[in-house]
Amino acid sequence: MVSVVNDSCIKCLSCAEVCPVGAFHEGDTQVVINPDDCIDCGVCISECPQGAISTDADADEKWVKFNEEMSQTWPKAKE
Numbered sequence: 001m002v003s004v005v006n007d008s009c010i011k012c013l014s015c016a017e018v019c020p021v022g023a024f025h026e027g028d029t030q031v032v033i034n035p036d037d038c039i040d041c042g043v044c045i046s047e048c049p050q051g052a053i054s055t056d057a058d059a060d061e062k063w064v065k066f067n068e069e070m071s072q073t074w075p076k077a078k079e
Helices: 014-018 043-047 061-070
Strands: 003-005 024-026 031-033 053-055
Touching: 003 031, 003 061, 014 024, 014 043, 031 061, 043 053
Parallel strands: none
Antiparallel strands: 003 053, 024 031
16 A cells, blocks of 8 residues: 545645655645655655545545656655
């Protein structure tokens, strides 16, 4: 299972700062997680002050698809 960001994200980047593999990508109003890069460590889930991150098993399928699609077009959040 990988982590997924939903629309509760406020783009504070707390998650991106703790991600050991740089799986986060940044859009105008939120971040998303590239499922190919995520190693399912769960650090971002506990770090998110908005509760905007969950596992793909717990997320609505539309957010799983959104994260996958947008991570291919948005730039990396922290490089």
